[in-house]
Amino acid sequence: MTRKKSFSDRLADWLPRLVMAPSLLVILVGVYLFIAWTGWISLSSSRMVPQYDFVGLEQYYRLWATPRWHTAVANLFIFSALFLAVTIGVGLVMAILLDQNIRAEGALRAVYLYPMALSFIVTGTAWKWILNPDLGIQKVVNGLGWESFVFNWITQPKFAIYTIVIAAVWQSSGFAMAIFLAGLRGIDNSVIKAAQIEGATLPRIYASIIVPMLRPAFLSVTVLLSYIAIKNFDLVLAMTNGGPGNATEVPSTFMFSATFRRNQMGVGAASAMMMLMTVAAIIIPYLYSELKESRDGQ
Template sequence: MHRTPSLKDKLTRWLPRIVLSPSLVVVFVGVYLFIAWTAGISLSSSKMVPRFDFVGLEQYARLWATPRWETAVANLFIFTVLFLAITIALGLFIAILLDQQVRAEGFLRAVYLYPMALSFIVTGTAWKWILNPELGVQKVVNELGWTGFVFDWITRPEYAIYCVVIAAVWQSTGFAMAIFLAGLRGIDTSIIKAAQIEGATLPRIYMSIIVPMLRPAFLSVVVLLSYISIKSFDLVLALTGGGPGSATEMPSTFMFSATFKRNQMGIGAASAMMMLMTVAAIIVPYLYSELKENRNAH
């Protein structure tokens, strides 16, 4: 006999939906609705104010014909490659060192993870002081007696992008280290012991056995760091402001300048959509592989 649901049963079923509904509404309006709005603006002739006409891909054609956008894309490529390579290498190296059960491991983990607690605005401002020739490293070294030492990368267009890389690596290495260390701690130690019995050295064990087993950790780090590099707006704004000139211009700073400084809302929206498509090209395959792996596991 079918039992009529009681008030308690109805509350148990509907209460989670009621509690989550405000968050879902905020996400829908603040994320998906604005994505749709930005996509519409990128297909219009909007400049200072939004226009709701349709000009097709005209704004995208104008975007890719803009030299400053090409500079931003080139800078993003340089920054992303160096940022990922250095951060992953340092993070993995530190994780392997900490995996050796060193003394004060908890303290060292906290030290390496501390930069992640800072915002990119704070990081950019701090490194702006450190790299300033009149305040930071160059001045300190000169005052110690090495008067010929010069470290003025932040003021030189050909080197300024590497200053952004330095600051980003400093902040994100601890994050990569934590992911790799978690992966290392999840590996059965009997594998290492068996390899040592066979005569393999510890470096050989890590390079040939342990590191290949960290594929899920590598994939997670690459995806998340790629996302960080693509949306690197606050770090660049605080550290260099996109300069000198356009030497450290990024797609994110280009979008901000085009929309709010140069009254080119349509081009700004088009650049935002290009960034969204780049992020989607990274995130969607990752999510697909994770879902496929979970289905295969079940």
């Protein structure tokens, strides 16, 4: 015969749900409800104000017929490819160097991680000053006597997107380093000792044994940095505001400009849904692989 639960027992069972209910409600309304609303607006004829009619994929046709959107997508591919490659490379090298049990490791780790504590607005403003030909690197070098030195990429349409990459790499490399370092510290030292007994050099050990064992860390870093790259908005806004011209336009700045500056709410919503689908295409396979590995490991 089962004992009937007392009020205190029932309260203990429901208390976690009651505590989590406000947060879940905020997420439901503030995230998923507005995602659904944005999706509906992207299928409407909305311009300056929302309209709740249905025009099918008309806004998406208008979106892909806009040259600025093509520029934004091309810039996203350039930025993402360089950002991921350089950040992962720099982060991995820094993690390997810190893994050698050097002195002041804690201080160096804090220094490497410090940029990640800054907002992208602060980073963008600082790098805007650093790269400004009249204030930053070029002026300092010219003042030292090298008057022929020119570094004005931030004012050149062909090179401005690369200045965004420089600032983003500076901010995110420490984050990648921390993940790789955690992965390195999780590898059994006996693997390295066994390879050394066989006569393998330390660079060969890292290249052939250690780095391939960091596959989960590489996957995590790639997914997280891809998400940062796709939603990149405030860094571009602070550094170049999408300029010169629209040379550094990315999907997020295009969405903002279309919605709030050009009164094309439907097109802006369509661009937002395209960004959401891109993020989902990255996150969903990652989550599936993680869940699959956890089920296989049980």
